[in-house]
Every structure is written in structure tokens, then in C-alpha cells.
Amino acid sequence: MSNFELLGQWEITEAWLREASSWIVVNSDSAKNGLNNFKEYLSHNELELALDELAEVAMNFPQSHRFWDSMCQAAASMKLDERSNAFATQWAATRGV
Template sequence: MATDELRKSWKRTEAFLLDARAHLSEAAEAISADEIAEFDGYLKHNELELALDALEAAFEKSELESWRVLELMALAAASMRLTDRQDRYDERLTKARGWKYQTVLKDA
């Protein structure tokens, strides 16, 4: 049985994933329809890391996305304690922006 703390963590992660999904462009929606459908299915079944995988695939496939999508993906990764993944996203944001970017998860 999941604890209240675990359920709260799942909800926080789900919120980051949904926010990132909402920031995808219309072009990404069209280009990455299969990945978006996978994302929706995984999220429906609380498969949060798989949902992140599908979202990342959509982000990579479209090549048109704002960096906000990647920031939110980094927050989702941090929420799931996927530190290698969060670090990879942070490195990419650092290179894109030209200054050290580090994801900070508040109220964790």
C-alpha cells in the first residue's frame, strides 16, 4: 500500500509531467502524436518514468520546443530521484543558456 508521502510525490511528479506536456508546441503535437499517445497511456497507469521517456522522445523528435519543457522534465526527474537524468537535462540547459543551470525541487 502506498503511503501518503508516496502519493504526494506521485502527484507532484504527475503535475510536472502534465505541465511539460502542456508546453509542447502544436508542431510537436503533430510530429510526435505516437509519443504523446504513449505518454497519456503511461500517465493513466501511473507509469511516471515511462511517461517521462515518452515525453523526452517527443521533445527530441520535434526539435522545436521551448526550454521550459526541458526544465519541467528535469523537475519531474528530480521528483522521481532520477539524478542522472536530471543532471543530463541540467547540462543541456546550461549549454543552451550559457550559464550554470541547476534544477531545484522545492518542498521535496
């Protein structure tokens, strides 16, 4: 993969992560701290750590199916198939909610 292609893939992944973060329900200091950590990881182009941080916040507070869909897409974009499948399961579980 060329540097140009890699940069494009990072931008796609970052967009999915930002989309997911926009759906986070912030209802505690813990969630706020998690989002701050997420932003810090993004600023250093640590996309997998940013994904992990959002997943951690989501495990402590119920999130919408839109959040899980974005997380699934972000993980798939990074070729993290196992996590993408886990997020897809969460998406399916919350879709009717």
C-alpha cells in the same frame, strides 16, 4: 516513506510531467502519437515511462527551455539524478533561445 507520502510524491511528479507536456510543440503525427502514449502511461501511473515518452518526442523536435525545466524537475522528483542532470543541460542550452 508512507503510502500517503508516496502518493504526494507521485502527484508532484505527475504535475511536473503534465507541465512539461503542455510545452511540447506538436508539429507531426509522431509527436501526437508520443503525447498519446504519454497520456496512456500517466493513466496507468507509469511515471518513468511517461518521462521517457516525452523525452523521446523532445529528441525529435526542438523544445523550449520551459519544457526542459519541467522535465528536469520531474526527473529530480523521481530521484533520477542522471536524467535530471541531462535535462538541466538541455535547459541551459535552450534558455537563450
